[in-house]
Amino acid sequence: MKKTLLIILSVIMLLGLTGCGTSSVDNAKKDLEESIEKNGAVEKEIVDVLVAKFNTEIVDNSSLNPASTDYLTESNGEYWYGLIEGIYLVVVPEKYVGDKTTEIVNYTLLYVQKNSKYETNVNSYVKHLIKANNNQLTDSEIETLLKEVKTKTNSGKTVNNGKGISIGYTENDKAYQYQVLRLYK
DSSP, X not given: OHHHHHHHHHHHHHHHHHXXXXXXXXXXXXXXXXXXXHHOOBOOOBHHHHHHHHHHHHHHHOSSOOOXXXXXXXXXXXXXXXXXXXXXXXXXXXXXXXXXXXXXXXXXXEEEETTOTTGGGHXXXXXXXXXXXXXXXXHHHHHHHHHHHHHTTTTTOEEEOSSSEEEEEEEOSSEEEEEEEEOBO
């Protein structure tokens, strides 16, 4: 009797464990698929590679200054590249370890000090940053994203067009920034 009860309890535990695990995994997969379908996704990118893509966009399509390690500061787990006085490219890795050649990018942003004498360059820099994060976006799609994000100023919300990135915008008395959030599979 004890042996039979032990076998029955073991079978129930085994079924319970496998049933619960499968259901949770299936739900997580379904949620991920729905999110990707709605928001899109991009491939994971290494910090150095994404900065190189940004620089390629800059050099090939403008006369702006590219990001250079000559003007790089590492602070609070972020990489700050001085582009021109008052304008910075900031790359935030998922997990900072101090190695740009292996760290995966979590998000990027363009930080702009208000009243910088180079503020007129911001729109071009932002467009190149967005393009570096997803080169499949058209100029028209980028313009639409930038117009939409400005209407949500400081609301804490981002805009997404279903192609794997979301754009955010925040502002305070001293500076403003455009964030480009990467959505991964």
